[in-house]
Amino acid sequence: MSDLMTRENAFRSALEKSFQESSKPRDGKAGIELSEIVLTSLVQIGSWPDSHSTVREKLAKLFDAALPEKVGDFTVGPRGDLCLCVSPGKYLLLSEQNDLFSSVRSAFEDEEATVLEMAHSRSGIRISGHKTESLLLKSYAVDQDRLLQGQHFQAPVSHISTLVIKHSEEACDVYCTRSFxxxxxxxFTDASLEYGYQLKSR
Structure with missing residues (x-):
């Protein structure tokens, strides 16, 4: 197997060198901390209209926690994994520690759901600090009710399609395709200059 085809290479950081750059505090302080997220799994599960209830039941058992009830919500499992409802009948499972694909894929028949592993094609940045809310409002043209804790949304920043997961007023995760x-x-570093920012490498 060539090096290009190894799992280690497929999940290699796209931002490792970026996070080795210098932090830029303002007046000695940083209102924003940026750190890289490297996912072990990002599994998309898409149910068919006539199999949605079955998929939810099986997925809840696998996740070992309640699933989000509506689009835009997410829940956190006992191992820290996230489950997002991104559209009717479609879910994302995200994990920074656990390889979820094999167990999820084996749980569903082809006529019940499609299951895709997408972690290799996504990159993420964790934004934290007391200026997180200000940075999001500066970056996204969305209603403030979409920025509530426990919510997620998909929207562009500049020319980049992103997925934003809001953990609290001072913490969120932002994902995009690896090429962007x-x-x-x-x-985000440029937009954070007015607040001062700290880069945190893995």
């Missing part, structure tokens, strides 16, 4: 990772990093 550097552009996303440059957008």
């Amino acid at each position: 990772a550097r552009s996303m990093f440059e957008w």
Whole structure:
């Protein structure tokens, strides 16, 4: 197997060198901390209209927690994994520690759901600090009720399609396709200059 085909290479960081750059505090302080997220799993589960209830039942058992009830919600499982409802009948499972694909794929028949592993094609940045809310409002043209804790939304920042997961007033995760990772990093570092920012490498 060539090096290009190894799992280690497929999940190699797209932002490792970016997070080795210098932090830029303002007046000695940083209102924003940026750190890289490297997912072990990002599994998309899409049910068919006539199999949705079955898929929810099986997925809840696998996740070992309640699933989100409506689009835009997410829940946290006992191992820290996230489950997002991104559209009717479609869910995302995200994990930074656990390889979820094999167990999820084996749980569903083809006529029940499609199951895709997408972690290798996504990059993420964790934004935290007391200026997180200000940075999001500066970056996204969305209603403030979409920025509530426990919500997620998909919207562009600059020319980049992103997925934003809001954990609290001072913490959120932002994901984009791997090919736009550097552009996303440059957008948020530039937008954070007025607050001062700290880069935290893995």
